[in-house]
Structure formats: C-alpha cells, structure tokens
Amino acid sequence: MIETSGDEIGKTQLVQYAQDLHRTYEQLLAKNKELEILEKKKNDFLEMILHELRTPITKVMMAAEIIMSSRPIDKKARLPYESLKKGIKKLEYVISEIALAAQQSHDKAPVRRGEVLLSALIKRLKVDVEQFITTRKQKITFSGLSRDIAVKGNPMRLYDAFFNIVQNASRFSKDGAEIKIRVKREGDFAVVEVIDRGIGIEKSKIGLIFGSFYEDVDISEHHSGDFEFKSSKLGLGLYISKKIIEKHGGSISVESKVGKGSTFTIKLPAAL
Ligand SMILES: Nc1ncnc2c1ncn2[C@@H]1O[C@H](COP(=O)(O)OP(=O)(O)OP(=O)(O)O)[C@@H](O)[C@H]1O
Ligand SMILES: [Mg+2]
DSSP states (O other): OOOOOHHHHHHHHHHHHHHHHHHHHHHHHHHHHHHHHHHHHHHHHHHHHHHHHHHHHHHHHHHHHHHHHSSSOOGGGHHHHHHHHHHHHHHHHHHHHHHHHHHHHHOOOOOOOEEEEHHHHHHHHHHHHHHHHHHTTOEEEEESTTSOOEEEEOHHHHHHHHHHHHHHHHHTSOTTOEEEEEEEEETTEEEEEEEEOSSOOOHHHHTTTTSTTOOSSOGGGOOOOSSSTTOOSSSOHHHHHHHHHHHTTOEEEEEEETTTEEEEEEEEEBOO
16 A cells, blocks of 8 residues: 655645636736737728728718709708708717727837826816716816926827816716816826716626726616716727826726715826
8 A cells, every 4th residue: 555645745745736726816817918909800890891881981971061062952861961961960979989989909118208297188178078068057166287297299189088087077067067187197107086966887797897898787777878877888988098098107096986986086197
C-alpha cells in the first residue's frame, strides 16, 4: 500500500487548482475574442445600415425642398411638408447618434489636445439646459465656476458628454426637482459632479448603463423625448459620454440609490 503524506495531497491539489485556473483563463480568452468579433460585426452592420439610410433620406429631403420651392406654392402642402421635415430631422438625429457611437467604439485616434476651460464649458451648458430645466420646473445650481480649471481636449466632444449626463439628471428626476453641478479640482484632476435626487439606479444595473443601446425600461414603455420625465432615445448617451471621457484620459463613475438619486462623477486630467 502506498502512503501519501499530507504535503503530497496539498501539492496535488495545488497542481489541480493551477490547471483549473489555466483552463478557465483560456476559456475567458476565447470568450473575449468571440465578443470582440461580435462587437466588430455589430459595428460593421450599423455602419452599413447607416450608409444605406443616409442616401434615401437626403434624396427625400431634396425632393421635398424642390416641391416646396416650385411656384405657385400649394398651401395645402405646407403642413405635410413641415411634418415630413420634422420626421427627417428625427431620422437624421438617430443616424448621427448611432454613427457617433460606432465611431467612438472603434476610433482609437487620440483626441485633439487644445486647452479647454471647464468653467466656460459648463456656463455654456447652463444656458443650453435652461430651456428643459424650466419646462420641467426644475432647479439647477452650479458651484465652483468662479475658478478656472482647464483640461486638454476637444471642447465639442466634452460638451456632448456633459450635456447627456445633465439631460439624464433632468429626465430621470421628477418635475420641480433640484440638480446640482459641482466643479472642483482634486490634485491633478478636474472633477465634475452631476447630482440629482431622481429615481436612482438599481445596483445590478450600474454596470449596464454605460453599455450601448441600454435603457432601463421595458421596450413597450419606451417613449422618446428630449426632456420629459423618464423619456429616452436610443440608450446611447452614457455609452458615448464614457468613450469620450476615457479618450480624454478621464473616468466616469456613478453612485446611486433607488428613489434617492444619483451622482455621476467625471474626472479629467487637469491641464498644468
Ligand atoms: N441620472 C440618472 N438617474 C436614473 N437613471 C439614469 C440616469 N442616467 C441614466 N440612467 C439610466 O441609464 C440608461 C442609459 O442612459 P443613456 O444616457 O445611455 O441613454 P438614454 O438617456 O436612455 O437615451 P439617449 O441618451 O440615447 O437619449 C437610461 O435609460 C436610464 O435608465
Ligand atoms: Mg441619455
């Protein structure tokens, strides 16, 4: 009879663990590869669809313009023309958002690195969000705008990222709610906090909201709008915002409690 010492059992178990671990690692690598291929396929598909949609939409719009510019103008055509124009604008918006998301996900080129004053950018945002904030009878307060904190990057892209986060804060808060925006410097970082007291996000959903085409509603309850309570469009805003912020060397995180509200924190390397 062969006797096995406790040490040997321990060693055999360790070897077994190491082999299991290695196998799991290999499986993860293979799954990751599969996901990368799927992601690429999805983006290629989106680009192809967008390309196919753009041309007919432009043609329809041009045809409508020609009809409306012909003389004499048919007064009865004015109303259908306006609604056609509105519909086309909406389609153009959808196409440009999807194109932007697809571009953000595969464009690895570094962003343009001009200096951007955060206070100026947020002040512009303040003016632009005023319309939907007042329509919803909400209140928005800003702090830290008197200090000039600069970051490096593309002001238009950064503006898009902040706009979406503030728009979300408004959309997912009730009428009359308060939203706070705090700008500050923390060591080498410029920090912007967007704080709402809205519906909040379940813990299990936090990891999902930055993914593409994600919205936390039953699709049958989806209603699109720019600022109405719980309205949303494509579920792309945070996905695009995160990509933009990361391309600027920054990060975005969220702390949230259902029914209590959410705080989105954006950190960007401050320009020296
Ligand atoms: N401040 C917030 N409070 C509560 N839920 C939020 C908040 N911000 C985002 N969410 C949740 O995360 C989802 C994804 O947000 P995201 O901005 O990506 O898409 P969206 O606002 O639904 O659509 P889009 O931005 O494309 O118009 C939202 O649908 C919502 O469920
Ligand atoms: Mg959004």
